[in-house]
Amino acid sequence: MVQRLTTQGIADARVLRAMGAVERHRFVDSALVNQAYEDTSLPIGLGQTISKPNVVARMIELLLGAPALVGRPNDKLGRVLEIGTGCGYQATVLSHIATEVYSIERLRGLHEKARTNLRHFRLATVHLLFGDGMVGYPKGAPYAGIIAAAGGEAVPEAWIAVGGRIVAPTHSERGGQALVVIDKTARGIERRVLEAVNFVPLKSGIA
């Protein structure tokens, strides 16, 4: 899987190391274990999916490209907020590239699934939260980065208020979704729209 990521253009050694360290098969149902290292998204229950390895790696690489880390290819990010814990896979990968990970999930069933999945790894730096990530998680702020695994109409103001770099799938003017990267700089808020993506919807409230 890691070899394929390099041919797909993932170059950051921190990302490749993290992707190689986390066993993706531990996060999917036993019936899907033989597909765990393929380049495909997989169902994780309650109508949600774990993203393709390629998309997880790409988004984390973008997060590590934050202005604060430019020229520091070996450094970890500080605190990171993940919106949409799902099965906990990406949160576990993030624990290798950030000093602290706060990950929030709005579906109780998945929040609990992630708790069970993560128990094996005993990660003291990953904090799993049950709640609506649309409003952010101010208690963990400020963040070095925010990464969203679900896409909404726009990037919520609450994230921009507390975030360092934000990487999020967002409704695109051309229809569908695109990855958006937002940085707060001395010149103001800079926003870049990148490639088309296909994420589950960002929803408000808990269930």
Ligand code: SAH
């Ligand atoms: N990163 C996850 C991918 C999960 S899919 C993984 O590695 O498995 C995206 C998740 O975002 C879904 O579980 C969905 O319930 C959740 N989600 C959608 N809107 C949300 C919100 N407002 N707050 C928190 N989680 C949300």
